[in-house]
Amino acid sequence: MPDPAVNQAEQDVPQQPPAPAPQAGPTRIGRLRGLMSKGPLGRVVRVVFVLAAVGLGCYALVSQWSQVRSGLWDLGWAGVAGALVALLLAALTSMQAWRVLLAGFGSRPPLRGAAQVFFVGQLGKYLPGSVWSVVAQMDLGRAYRIPPRRSASAAALAMLVALVSGLLCTVCALPFLQGGAIGRYGWAFLAVPVILAVLHPRLLNPLLERLLRLARRPALEHRVSGRAIGLSLAWSLLYWALVGLQIWILAVSMGAPALKALAPSIGGFAFAWSVGFLIVIDPAGAGVREFILIAMLSPVMDEGRATAVALVSRVLTIVADLLTAALAGWFGRGMAAAAAAAAQDAQQGPEAPEGQGQGQGLG
Numbered sequence: 488m489p490d491p492a493v494n495q496a497e498q499d500v501p502q503q504p505p506a507p508a509p510q511a512g513p514t515r516i517g518r519l520r521g522l523m524s525k526g527p528l529g530r531v532v533r534v535v536f537v538l539a540a541v542g543l544g545c546y547a548l549v550s551q552w553s554q555v556r557s558g559l560w561d562l563g564w565a566g567v568a569g570a571l572v573a574l575l576l577a578a579l580t581s582m583q584a585w586r587v588l589l590a591g592f593g594s595r596p597p598l599r600g601a602a603q604v605f606f607v608g609q610l611g612k613y614l615p616g617s618v619w620s621v622v623a624q625m626d627l628g629r630a631y632r633i634p635p636r637r638s639a640s641a642a643a644l645a646m647l648v649a650l651v652s653g654l655l656c657t658v659c660a661l662p663f664l665q666g667g668a669i670g671r672y673g674w675a676f677l678a679v680p681v682i683l684a685v686l687h688p689r690l691l692n693p694l695l696e697r698l699l700r701l702a703r704r705p706a707l708e709h710r711v712s713g714r715a716i717g718l719s720l721a722w723s724l725l726y727w728a729l730v731g732l733q734i735w736i737l738a739v740s741m742g743a744p745a746l747k748a749l750a751p752s753i754g755g756f757a758f759a760w761s762v763g764f765l766i767v768i769d770p771a772g773a774g775v776r777e778f779i780l781i782a783m784l785s786p787v788m789d790e791g792r793a794t795a796v797a798l799v800s801r802v803l804t805i806v807a808d809l810l811t812a813a814l815a816g817w818f819g820r821g822m823a824a825a826a827a828a829a830a831q832d833a834q835q836g837p838e839a840p841e842g843q844g845q846g847q848g849l850g
Contacts, residue, residue: 562799566740570733570800574807577729582606584722585645589633591715592641593708596631603819604628604638606811613808636704640695644686644711645719650764651682652723653757656731660754665747665786672762672779688713727757733803734780737796743788755783756800777801 582605589601596604604627611619621642625635654676661669685691692710699706731753738748759779766775777797784793 562737562740562795566736567799567803570736571803571807573729573733573736574803575811577726577733578606578807578811580722580726580729581649584648584719584726585641587715587718587722588644588648588711589637589641591709591711592637594628594631594633594637594641596628596633599815599819600631602811602815604631604633606808606815609808610812634705636699636707640707640711644691644716646764647682647686648716648719648723649726650761651679651686652720653727653761653764654679656724656727657754657758657761660750660757663750664754664783665751669758670782672758675758675762675765678765686716688716691716728753731756734784734796734800737799738784738788738793741788741792741796743784743792747787748784751783751787755780759783 582602585605586601589595604624608620608624608627611621611623621639624642625638628638629635657669658676658679685694688711695711696706731749734756735745735748735752738752739745759776762779763774763776777794780797780800781790781793784796788796
């Protein structure tokens with residue numbers, strides 16, 4: 488409630504006209520998001536985005552089919568089905584790691600809406616360029632009153648949490664790894680203390696505020712807490728355990744010793760993904776990750792079968808991405824339109840609660 492004494496003091500001070508705010512030129516992400524949000528043209532761009540992402544994902548799947556066909560035959564359908572289930576469960580934990588960060592910034596979309604924003608937006612990683620996933624999540628989140636700056640901040644933090652949790656997972660597996668699989672990529676562990684320091688709320692929140700000021704964007708309404716970061720880190724560690732379980736199922740189905748294959752499967756895949764993320768050569772980490780994963784698995788199985796595991800895992804990951812996006816789009820159909828209509832009605836209502844339309848979520 489306003490303080491009358493403060494108001495009186497303000498009246499006694501001559502008021503200076505506010506200086507005009509500097510206008511920032513549109514950033515790359517801003518231009519892309521603006522293009523996706525402009526009426527009928529925006530709808531066309533969104534449809535083209537989904538079709539292009541799905542098309543490239545399917546192309547990646549078909550292009551690798553000849554290499555994995557024999558591996559799938561050797562694995563058997565039970566092993567393939569078990570690995571795919573593990574990947575689908577891992578996808579849910581990945582969404583939760585992102586979702587708790589988004590809630591930390593003040594936006595809590597319903598579960599089906601969050602799944603639609605996250606899984607459909609994730610298809611952008613199959614498009615050339617490194618920003619499409621973020622752009623898509625920013626655009627899809629608008630229907631659930633998620634301010635774009637929150638979507639972008641949550642997406643960036645989720646990547647950092649995934650990276651540091653993957654490297655921590657590898658550190659835990661190091662005593663059980665055989666041979667020199669880490670080799671020349673050991674420098675990746677230098678990122679762990681740096682990222683952990685950045686993720687501390689006392690450093691993270693001022694850093695986010697500074698970046699938003701540099702981009703000349705409004706400040707975040709909520710500061711993310713240590714609890715939100717800790718929960719996201721816990722979900723992310725569970726994600727690596729489930730993805731590693733997928734590798735382990737494939738490796739054991741290929742004849743690897745069950746106990747000896749556990750650490751290379753969990754720690755090996757986490758390390759391969761982390762190095763692939765840091766190097767950033769191919770879309771969605773193709774190439775580098777397979778090379779490292781094969782090196783990590785080679786001490787417990789012959790190189791040919793390790794290669795088959797890496798390639799089959801790659802194909803199953805694409806299948807899981809396409810399947811989760813399709814399911815999220817199907818179960819979330821109509822929700823975005825209903826959420827946008829509800830937000831508009833609430834904003835137009837004479838007794839709309841304070842903060843309505845600020846991305847507080849619908850449930």
